[in-house]
Amino acid sequence: MSGGIIARPTTAIPEDEVQRYTFAERAYHWINAIAYTYLMLTGLAIFTPLAYWLAYVLGGPATIRYWHPWIGLIYLATIFWMHRMWKRDMQKIPEDERWSKNIRAYAENRDELMPPQGRFNAGQKQFWWVMLYCTFILLITGIIMWIPEKMPRELHWVLPITVFIHSATALITIAAFIIHVYMSVWVTPGSVKAMVEGHVSTNWARTHHRLWYEKITGRRN
Amino acid sequence: MSNGNLEIRAISGHTGGTPGGGEYRQPDGSTHAGASRDYDVCKLIDTTTCIGCKACEVACVEWNGYEFRETTFDNTYQTMPETAWNFWNLIKFNEHQRADGTIQWLMRKDQCMHCEEPGCLIACPADGAIVQYTNGIVDFNQANCIGCQYCVTGCPFNIPKFNEATKKVYKCTLCSDRVGAGLEPACIKSCPTGCLHFGSKEDMKFEAAKRVKQLHDNGHADAGIYNPGDPDERTSADGIKSTSPGSIGGTHVIYVLNDAKHPENYGGLPPAPSVPFFVKMWKGPLKWLGGIGLVAGVFGVFMHYIRFGPKEVDKVEEVKR
Numbered sequence A: 001m002s003g004g005i006i007a008r009p010t011t012a013i014p015e016d017e018v019q020r021y022t023f024a025e026r027a028y029h030w031i032n033a034i035a036y037t038y039l040m041l042t043g044l045a046i047f048t049p050l051a052y053w054l055a056y057v058l059g060g061p062a063t064i065r066y067w068h069p070w071i072g073l074i075y076l077a078t079i080f081w082m083h084r085m086w087k088r089d090m091q092k093i094p095e096d097e098r099w100s101k102n103i104r105a106y107a108e109n110r111d112e113l114m115p116p117q118g119r120f121n122a123g124q125k126q127f128w129w130v131m132l133y134c135t136f137i138l139l140i141t142g143i144i145m146w147i148p149e150k151m152p153r154e155l156h157w158v159l160p161i162t163v164f165i166h167s168a169t170a171l172i173t174i175a176a177f178i179i180h181v182y183m184s185v186w187v188t189p190g191s192v193k194a195m196v197e198g199h200v201s202t203n204w205a206r207t208h209h210r211l212w213y214e215k216i217t218g219r220r221n
Numbered sequence B: 001m002s003n004g005n006l007e008i009r010a011i012s013g014h015t016g017g018t019p020g021g022g023e024y025r026q027p028d029g030s031t032h033a034g035a036s037r038d039y040d041v042c043k044l045i046d047t048t049t050c051i052g053c054k055a056c057e058v059a060c061v062e063w064n065g066y067e068f069r070e071t072t073f074d075n076t077y078q079t080m081p082e083t084a085w086n087f088w089n090l091i092k093f094n095e096h097q098r099a100d101g102t103i104q105w106l107m108r109k110d111q112c113m114h115c116e117e118p119g120c121l122i123a124c125p126a127d128g129a130i131v132q133y134t135n136g137i138v139d140f141n142q143a144n145c146i147g148c149q150y151c152v153t154g155c156p157f158n159i160p161k162f163n164e165a166t167k168k169v170y171k172c173t174l175c176s177d178r179v180g181a182g183l184e185p186a187c188i189k190s191c192p193t194g195c196l197h198f199g200s201k202e203d204m205k206f207e208a209a210k211r212v213k214q215l216h217d218n219g220h221a222d223a224g225i226y227n228p229g230d231p232d233e234r235t236s237a238d239g240i241k242s243t244s245p246g247s248i249g250g251t252h253v254i255y256v257l258n259d260a261k262h263p264e265n266y267g268g269l270p271p272a273p274s275v276p277f278f279v280k281m282w283k284g285p286l287k288w289l290g291g292i293g294l295v296a297g298v299f300g301v302f303m304h305y306i307r308f309g310p311k312e313v314d315k316v317e318e319v320k321r
């Protein structure tokens, strides 16, 4: 195991690999992902009759109505933890501007045109901030929709606006979510392993997150 | 009247046709192909002959088998501030001061209006929690209700009421159980002054116009019919309009009001009710754009994959120590 980085006393990282996510980061990510998926599917069931069958699959219509807001709170707690862990990595760096300008080249896999990126690339940061702000909106509107019976009659006019905003915001996050899942599972092989096992190959790290790779290894190539 | 009157016209949160051969109602409100449609039913409430005796309140609670709930005293004769999950029929008492300083004591029987375009049903996400029968009755089916209270957001009349214990919503059924068996609603049966009438919508509009004419002849120039948004713009032979402002396609409960120019004086009856704008946006464009967007998104990333595929990782051998 010479040269390997010891992540935990019992877990060694293979020699040509580097640690990408700690256990805590992985745990919060997956609790968050499971909660989000549940919220998305139960939300869609209630959003359109075309998806109402999901309500039966997931335990019954009244049951999902009961659990959706509670799972929302779990989702919320984990996303705030992730925020604490990642907010420094999510800050803009000067390279991000050029990355965003060249996003077309990135989408077309002409990665040689892309500037080097830190632990997260500008697109991942974008995704992160969209999800974080949308979660905040979903929370405020969701709590109002949770207990509309507590809303005084004179304020009932806000309820339809609230549901509209909640569903529109959810749709924005779902669009972001589709891209996120697609990018990590299909476009950048190795990402899922990073989030499950915690480590990535040095080649992967250098290709996708050069500045981060240089920083953690001290190497220049 | 037969059970045929309880054939289904529209179902909340439902895809496809309606059981019993009825076609799902078209957006223009037309075709009911396959459903027998004897006639629309209607309750006519003549507020000018209501004496506020509350017999209908009692009959409603009795027929529907609820305990009489505790009343709230607020210095009026009104039993409680608004209808409740187990109290669907409430006489609203209002003292209204006219411009000349004289007082009018207005009483109005408040209950579900059985809208032709029910905001509750439009907003409801649960398949079969709200049904509209071909005769116009809008009925809630608590077995399918999920307790989201979207119906509350859609109703322009503040009618559906949530029960925190059962987590379901309840409201007036227009005694669909009695009407289906050929009886009149319980409130109609109990009314001692004959201010409540029940029959086909056509007949009730005719009765209402007759009464309004009588009121006009007796010097009540502002008397009129409250039947918001009925597409039937006809005016009776005596020049009485059978519709009033609003966009909910008319209601299956209509009023004769002494002052039809100011329905709001009758315990907050909206002068021109409509399904809230954001309910229509959410259940209309947002639902369709959202659905199309999601399918397009999934298809889009699939097309991207078959066009560009995964990213390669550069292999730099000398990095290996």
Ligand code: HEM
Pocket: A036, A039, A040, A041, A042, A043, A044, A046, A047, A064, A065, A066, A068, A069, A070, A072, A073, A075, A076, A135, A138, A139, A141, A142, A143, A145, A146, A147, A163, A166, A167, A170, A171, A173, A174, B125, B148, B282
């Ligand atoms: C942050 C905490 C959240 C809370 C407290 C919350 C709460 C609620 C509540 C109370 C409802 C009403 C119906 C029901 O309970 O099922 C609802 C509906 C919905 N929620 Fe959430 N929610 C949250 C997060 C989310 C997230 C992350 C999504 C992501 C997809 C989402 C998507 C939806 C959708 C699509 C609906 C249906 C809206 C409609 O009928 O048009 N929610 N939410």
Ligand code: SF4
Pocket: B012, B120, B123, B124, B125, B126, B129, B130, B140, B144, B145, B146, B147, B148, B149, B150, B151, B152, B160, B168, B169
């Ligand atoms: S609460 Fe109202 S809108 Fe929600 S499922 Fe029940 S009847 Fe439908």
Ligand code: SF4
Pocket: B111, B112, B113, B114, B115, B118, B119, B120, B121, B138, B154, B155, B156, B157, B158, B159, B160, B171
């Ligand atoms: S009055 Fe309200 S509850 Fe009754 S049918 Fe109209 S929208 Fe539905």
